[in-house]
Amino acid sequence: xxxxxxxxxxxxxxxxxxxxxxxxxxFLGTSHYPSPQTLSDAVAASGTQVLTVxxxxxxxxxxxxxxxWQRISALGCHILPNTAGCHSAQEAITLAQMAREIFGTQxxxxxxxxxxxxxxxxxxxxxxxxxxxxxxxxxxxxxxTDDLVIAKRLHDAGCAAVMPWAAPIGTGRGPLNPYxxxxxxxxxxxxxLVVDAGLGRPSHAAQVMELGFDAVLLNTAVAQAGDPVRMxxxxxxxVAGGRAAYESTPMPERAAAQxxxxxxxxxxxHAP
Amino acid sequence: xxxPQTQTGFEITLNGKPLHTRANALQALLIEQGYALQGAxxxxxxxxxxxxxxxxxxxxxAHDRVDVITPIAGG
Numbered sequence: 318x319x320x321x322x323x324x325x326x327x328x329x330x331x332x333x334x335x336x337x338x339x340x341x342x343x344f345l346g347t348s349h350y351p352s353p354q355t356l357s358d359a360v361a362a363s364g365t366q367v368l369t370v371x372x373x374x375x376x377x378x379x380x381x382x383x384x385x386w387q388r389i390s391a392l393g394c395h396i397l398p399n400t401a402g403c404h405s406a407q408e409a410i411t412l413a414q415m416a417r418e419i420f421g422t423q424x425x426x427x428x429x430x431x432x433x434x435x436x437x438x439x440x441x442x443x444x445x446x447x448x449x450x451x452x453x454x455x456x457x458x459x460x461x462t463d464d465l466v467i468a469k470r471l472h473d474a475g476c477a478a479v480m481p482w483a484a485p486i487g488t489g490r491g492p493l494n495p496y497x498x499x500x501x502x503x504x505x506x507x508x509x510l511v512v513d514a515g516l517g518r519p520s521h522a523a524q525v526m527e528l529g530f531d532a533v534l535l536n537t538a539v540a541q542a543g544d545p546v547r548m549x550x551x552x553x554x555x556v557a558g559g560r561a562a563y564e565s566t567p568m569p570e571r572a573a574a575q576x577x578x579x580x581x582x583x584x585x586x587h588a589p
Numbered sequence: 590x591x592x593p594q595t596q597t598g599f600e601i602t603l604n605g606k607p608l609h610t611r612a613n614a615l616q617a618l619l620i621e622q623g624y625a626l627q628g629a630x631x632x633x634x635x636x637x638x639x640x641x642x643x644x645x646x647x648x649x650x651a652h653d654r655v656d657v658i659t660p661i662a663g664g
Binding site: 346349350373375376378383399401411414420535537 | 605628638640641660661
């Protein structure tokens with residue numbers, strides 16, 4: 318039986334991550350929207366239950382940072398603060414501790430950037446930070462590459478979710494290495510795996526969900542679409558469709574054609 | 590609230606910018622600089638997190654680096 322929200326999105330079976338049960342498998346970022354109202358409308362259209370947020374320096378004259386936080390709080394979603402912009406394990410750990418106090422959550426989207434051009438994560442520093450944060454009680458959602466071995470290490474370190482990229486952040490290129498993602502899914506059947514970054518179209522989301530990923534996380538593909546609200550819904554349907562396909566077990570591929578219509582009783586045909 | 594202050598003050602860095610302050614504790618600095626203490630922000634001194642209950646007693650010294658962090662949109 319499918320759970321269906323008031324948006325009509327067929328989410329499928331509820332699932333669990335970091336101690337909570339969710340219906341939606343679509344995590345959404347809050348950046349780059351054309352207006353705060355568009356963000357709110359896109360969130361509603363997406364059916365998402367998890368929103369990512371960032372943190373930056375606050376100047377006293379800017380008003381305390383409460384307006385953004387109040388708007389996000391009112392949306393009623395779980396908050397996943399990120400450590401975007403950090404370049405070392407220690408920076409990420411400190412920012413995670415600050416996030417825990419601000420947001421009152423143990424959840425942290427761990428990002429430690431190793432290359433400023435590609436925004437490729439520093440997987441060594443990510444693992445070091447993840448290990449310490451998990452020991453400190455954080456539910457770590459670790460942003461990483463599609464490298465299988467580092468994904469295993471992050472899972473073994475106690476991450477709540479391992480989040481491989483499909484492509485570099487903000488590129489919208491879709492899964493560049495589906496084989497690596499499929500291998501990761503099959504090799505870590507018990508891990509929560511969320512594809513984070515690089516998805517540009519709903520078909521990309523459906524593709525990775527068909528591979529058995531637990532959820533997707535994206536931002537730019539919705540926020541910078543011509544119509545972010547409709548695109549949010551399109552992604553929600555793509556995610557739900559991909560998950561339904563995975564749960565339905567797609568047919569195996571065949572090398573040769575096979576007619577769908579039976580040849581038995583075919584007129585005009587006579588044995589030679 | 591009266592902020593603890595030194596007589597002559599000293600130089601620190603606040604959010605990456607040099608600052609001359611007479612506040613010798615973190616909370617005193619926040620008040621001095623006009624932060625609304627009930628706001629949605631967290632603090633670090635020299636890249637170490639300082640929990641909110643420790644703001645009044647977290648002493649500051651010359652050349653300390655203070656960061657005040659708040660939520661923003663993010664992906």
